[in-house]
């Protein structure tokens with residue numbers, strides 16, 4: 186970065202300028218900046234990937250305008266210590282967990298770690314305190330202009346026909362995203378603490394009724410199926426009690442160990458994603474308010490129709506280290 190650019194940079198994160206420059210020139214490959222560093226940059230800035238791409242594409246801002254947009258989004262207070270942690274990580278220095286020492290935080294026990302290994306998913310019980318989960322649940326209803334106790338309000342069309350809720354930085358959702366037991370569980374499963382929380386959305390899946398049928402997501406993978414496959418951990422935090430029939434998260438337990446032989450067994454020309462949807466049965470995972478379900482990205486997974494009487498209200502949560510192994514080929 187030249188001196189002129191540096192002096193114009195208010196956040197003083199060089200990689201942000203590089204990222205803006207690459208996006209401006211529509212360099213979509215990992216040329217110039219590998220995917221894991223882009224992801225760390227955006228997570229460290231507290232930004233959602235899609236919101237950034239949409240903003241850059243729609244507004245084609247100058248770098249100054251881009252930084253001003255970020256500063257306005259982060260008016261929740263983007264501490265200098267947070268920015269320094271990001272600068273250090275991007276420069277290749279070791280950094281600790283986003284919330285400091287985790288030694289005294291209760292982690293996953295032996296049985297839970299064994300389940301993760303065997304089945305590729307685990308439920309972190311009471312990952313978030315009940316009252317914090319409920320505060321996040323109520324923030325979602327409020328954001329949507331709905332009332333938890335008024336079924337008619339659950340079907341207002343503000344979002345269109347979807348279960349996704351683009352509420353990204355409400356303080357109640359930031360608190361749950363960085364809850365100590367959430368961070369600790371990710372640190373145990375990754376085996377490291379230099380973690381960055383992706384800024385994911387929330388979700389509200391109301392009971393089906395005529396005119397409102399479950400829109401998906403049905404069984405899928407979010408990752409490439411190209412080999413070699415790598416670890417990534419996805420997560421869903423239940424903000425209210427969720428029964429199996431209440432639109433629970435579903436997955437195919439243990440499939441992270443079977444993905445390779447299964448791919449080998451497919452006849453030439455068969456689309457694995459369509460085949461999984463056609464042939465596999467997923468297990469619904471019921472859990473309580475404040476419980477976090479984590480799963481290995483190699484498990485086919487999806488949501489399910491809500492046949493109960495109350496909405497399923499969730500927050501999507503994930504953490505990745507500064508750098509991780511990934512396969513850039515998409516199939």
Ligand SMILES: O=C(O)CCC(=O)C(=O)O
Nearest residue numbers: 402433434435486487488
């Ligand atoms: O909402 C759910 O239960 C499924 C979430 C999902 O499919 C995903 O995060 O990729």
